[in-house]
Structure formats: structure tokens, C-alpha cells
Amino acid sequence: MNFIQVERSPGLRGSVKIPGSKNSSLALLAAACLSDETVVLNNIPDIADFRVIREIADELGITMRVDEPGTVVIIPAGIRHAHIDPVKSATFRTAYYFVGALLSRCGTVSVGYPGGDNFGDRPIDQHIKALKALGAELTFHEKHYETSARQLNGADIYFDTITSGATINAMLAAVRAIGSTVLRNAARDPEVVDTAQLLIAMGARITGAGTDTIRIEGVRYLQGCSYTAVPDRLIAGSFLIAAGVTGGTITVEDVIPEHLGSTLAKLREIGLQIETNSDSITAYGEGPLRATRVRTGMYPGFPTDLQQPLTALMAQVSGKSIVTDKIYPKRFAHVQQLKRMGADIELRAGSAFIKGGLPLRGNLVHASDIRAGICLLLAGLAAEGTTRITGVYHFERGYENIVDSFRSLGAKLEVREALEAGIELPQVN
Numbered sequence: 222m223n224f225i226q227v228e229r230s231p232g233l234r235g236s237v238k239i240p241g242s243k244n245s246s247l248a249l250l251a252a253a254c255l256s257d258e259t260v261v262l263n264n265i266p267d268i269a270d271f272r273v274i275r276e277i278a279d280e281l282g283i284t285m286r287v288d289e290p291g292t293v294v295i296i297p298a299g300i301r302h303a304h305i306d307p308v309k310s311a312t313f314r315t316a317y318y319f320v321g322a323l324l325s326r327c328g329t330v331s332v333g334y335p336g337g338d339n340f341g342d343r344p345i346d347q348h349i350k351a352l353k354a355l356g357a358e359l360t361f362h363e364k365h366y367e368t369s370a371r372q373l374n375g376a377d378i379y380f381d382t383i384t385s386g387a388t389i390n391a392m393l394a395a396v397r398a399i400g401s402t403v404l405r406n407a408a409r410d411p412e413v414v415d416t417a418q419l420l421i422a423m424g425a426r427i428t429g430a431g432t433d434t435i436r437i438e439g440v441r442y443l444q445g446c447s448y449t450a451v452p453d454r455l456i457a458g459s460f461l462i463a464a465g466v467t468g469g470t471i472t473v474e475d476v477i478p479e480h481l482g483s484t485l486a487k488l489r490e491i492g493l494q495i496e497t498n499s500d501s502i503t504a505y506g507e508g509p510l511r512a513t514r515v516r517t518g519m520y521p522g523f524p525t526d527l528q529q530p531l532t533a534l535m536a537q538v539s540g541k542s543i544v545t546d547k548i549y550p551k552r553f554a555h556v557q558q559l560k561r562m563g564a565d566i567e568l569r570a571g572s573a574f575i576k577g578g579l580p581l582r583g584n585l586v587h588a589s590d591i592r593a594g595i596c597l598l599l600a601g602l603a604a605e606g607t608t609r610i611t612g613v614y615h616f617e618r619g620y621e622n623i624v625d626s627f628r629s630l631g632a633k634l635e636v637r638e639a640l641e642a643g644i645e646l647p648q649v650n
């Protein structure tokens with residue numbers, strides 16, 4: 222079993238190029254499968270979820286060829302069926318996008334229940350509601366569910382809660398439906414806009430993406446195109462937070478600063494100096510930092526996916542901070558692990574109450590999901606001694622070359638094999 226070994230690394234310094242967004246790429250790969258022609262996607266990160274999607278595509282008869290790093294050629298015309306392996310689909314979150322994308326083409330799509338990060342309830346009722354409104358019928362089995370439709374018809378759909386996943390899925394299903402669809406209370410995330418932009422480049426008729434009302438006129442034919450995924454705002458945010466954690470200066474390149482509006486405002490409030498240019502951001506973390514209170518919210522609110530890395534920072538900053546997750550109130554598995562490293566954090570009703578500024582000590586800790594992993598890595602960079610983090614698979618789902626990127630900034634960390642290192646690691650998922 223592998224683990225990541227991290228040593229205290231004060232004052233990280235340098236620049237990192239930010240790869241394409243994981244969450245966008247997962248939607249774009251499915252969206253491309255709606256096309257009648259070849260689609261080329263650029264800036265697709267080489268992460269674990271992508272590798273599973275390629276296997277699934279291959280089994281369905283869809284070509285997904287990597288021509289050069291980051292560039293994926295998708296030829297959906299050869300699709301034979303849409304029965305997606307339930308075991309493979311359960312290893313990541315977004316296999317459900319293939320329901321929206323393949324329903325109009327195949328009539329029936331079967332897929333396993335969504336996996337991905339496990340931090341309490343992640344219902345898909347709004348996906349189901351949207352698909353039903355468009356005319357689909359769903360049947361649920363023990364390990365998979367099946368969605369069928371002879372024809373999809375446009376509909377007026379109101380989401381009961383703001384959800385990026387269901388907004389994207391409904392958009393995918395609606396672009397080839399007959400007639401008009403309106404999505405109300407839609408998510409405004411950059412990944413929703415990115416998916417709409419690709420679909421528009423393919424010939425879809427979509428307006429309003431980026432607002433809470435998206436209008437779609439169904440079309441019969443979608444052409445090929447070449448499209449580039451937006452940069453990963455969550456990876457960018459993680460590196461900027463690292464500047465605060467280590468008291469260093471870090472520049473993230475190839476980013477869209479507007480996508481990080483709430484994150485930059487919060488980091489400035491905490492006391493980091495932030496400089497933005499058209500496609501780069503520099504965070505200076507040397508100055509005195511202040512405790513804060515943050516609540517996550519759907520975009521443009523503070524992202525739940527940066528709540529965990531921010532908690533590692535606030536554990537370093539003297540004073541009382543409160544981190545509240547309104548999107549996933551149970552997304553706090555990292556707290557127990559931070560406590561093992563000496564942090565003083567109490568959990569109550571969806572909030573972490575942090576008494577910051579205590580010295581952290583390296584320990585053996587477990588990353589239970591992607592952002593818990595980056596949180597522990599950041600804590601390890603600040604802690605005295607050696608931190609060993611298990612659950613490396615979760616890093617591989619979210620971050621391409623994370624270890625090399627941190628090393629390029631001067632961080633001391635490496636991936637090690639437990640047997641070779643002579644260390645007995647506990648068996649955890």
C-alpha cells in the first residue's frame with residue numbers, strides 16, 4: 222500500500238501551472254458523447270476518474286483516444302449500447318452524466334449508483350426529477366438503475382435545491398429533446414457554464430448558463446468541435462491556501478481569477494496578500510494571519526471543496542475560527558485526523574470550531590476523500606516531524622501530479638510503498 226510522506230516545509234515559493242478542471246472534464250467527456258461527429262477536448266487532466274471513463278467508453282463502443290497529454294479525441298458514432306458496468310460506475314461520482322448524454326441516442330441507459338467522495342448523503346433526487354420531467358422512466362435495481370425514453374420532450378423544471386450535477390445532467394438530456402426546456406434555480410458554477418459552452422460549440426441552443434435560469438431549444442444534430450476545459454479553480458485555491466499554511470509565496474498560472482472570487486476575498490480577509498493578473502494569481506502568506514468565520518455556499522459562495530484545505534490553514538492561525546459547511550454538513554472526516562496531529566477542533570452541527578495556533582505534530586493519518594487528502598497534506602507541511610497519509614487513491618481522483626507540483630515549490634514530500642519503507646499501515650478505505 223502506498224502512502225504520502227510529508228515533512229515540515231516552511232516558506233513554499235514558486236509558480237505552478239493549474240491543470241484543467243476535474244469537475245468540468247467529467248461533464249465535458251459525457252457531453253462530447255452527444256455529438257454526431259468527432260469532438261476534441263483539451264486540458265483534460267489525467268486523473269483516476271478519467272481512466273475509468275475511458276474504460277467505460279471502450280466497453281460501449283465510444284472511442285476516447287488520448288492523442289497527446291491532455292488532449293482527448295472522442296468519436297461517439299460507434300456506440301453499441303449504453304449498459305454501463307455498475308462496478309466501474311460506482312468508483313466515481315459522475316457516471317450519471319452518461320444517462321443525460323446517451324438517453325436520446327440509445328433510448329435506454331443503465332448505470333450503477335454514483336460513488337465518489339463519501340461524506341454523508343449525496344442524493345440524486347433532482348437528477349431523477351429532471352429526467353422524469355423530460356419524459357424518462359426509471360427503474361431501480363439493487364446495484365444499478367435503468368433510464369428509458371422513447372422520446373425526450375422539453376419541460377419547465379424547477380430545482381428544489383441548487384445542484385451543479387443535476388443542472389448539468391438536465392442540460393445534457395435537454396439539448397436533443399424535442400422543444401423548449403427551462404431550468405429554474407439552476408447552478409451557476411463555472412463547470413455548468415463550461416459544459417454549456419461545449420454544447421453550444423457543438424450546435425446546441427442554450428442561453429442563460431451562468432445565471433439561475435437556463436433555456437434550451439432542442440436540436441436534431443450536434444457537430445464536432447475542439448474545446449478546452451476551464452482550469453481547476455479548486456486546485457488553484459488549494460495552492461493559494463498552501464501559501465498561508467507555509468508562510469510562503471505561491472503563484473498559480475493558467476487560471477481564471479474570476480472563478481475564485483469568494484476564495485480570494487476570504488484569503489484577503491484572513492490576511493494573505495493576493496495579487497491577480499489576467500490569468501495568474503499570487504498569494505503572499507508571510508504576514509500576520511487572522512482567525513475567521515466561513516460558511517460554504519453554492520457558486521459564487523465559498524466552495525465546499527475548499528472548506529477542508531481552509532480548515533488546515535485555520536488550525537495554524539491563532540484565535541477562534543469557525544468553518545461551517547452548508548452544502549455537506551457531514552463533510553468533516555478530516556477533523557478527526559487533524560486532531561491526531563494536535564489540532565484543537567470541536568465539531569458541532571455542521572461546523573468546525575477551531576482553536577487555532579497550536580503546534581501540529583506529524584502522525585499517521587488517513588485521507589477519506591479528495592479534499593480531506595489535500596487538507597492533511599497542507600497540515601503535514603506545517604507540522605513538526607513526519608506525516609504519513611494513507612488513502613492515496615483519493616488524491617489520484619482529484620489531482621494530477623500533486624506530489625511533483627508541491628515539490629517544485631520546495632515541499633518535502635514523496636509517495637512511498639509501505640512494505641519497502643518497513644511500515645505497517647492500518648487497513649482503511
Ligand SMILES: CC(=O)N[C@H]1[C@@H](OP(=O)(O)OP(=O)(O)OC[C@H]2O[C@@H](n3ccc(=O)[nH]c3=O)[C@H](O)[C@@H]2O)O[C@H](CO)[C@@H](O)[C@@H]1O
Pocket residue numbers: 243244245247314315342343344345346347348349382383384385386387408519525526547548549
Ligand atoms: C464531480 C463534481 O462536479 N463534483 C462536485 C459537485 O458534486 P455534485 O454535482 O454531486 O454536487 P451538487 O452540486 O449536485 O450538490 C449540491 C447540493 O445539492 C444537494 N443535491 C444534489 C443533487 C440532488 O439530486 N439532490 C440534492 O439534494 C447535495 O446534497 C448538495 O447539498 O458539486 C459539489 C458541490 O459544489 C462539489 O463538492 C463536488 O466536487
Ligand SMILES: C=C(OP(=O)(O)O)C(=O)O
Pocket residue numbers: 243313314315336337338339526591592619
Ligand atoms: C467531492 C468531490 O468530488 P466527487 O464529486 O467527484 O466525489 C471533490 O472533487 O471534492
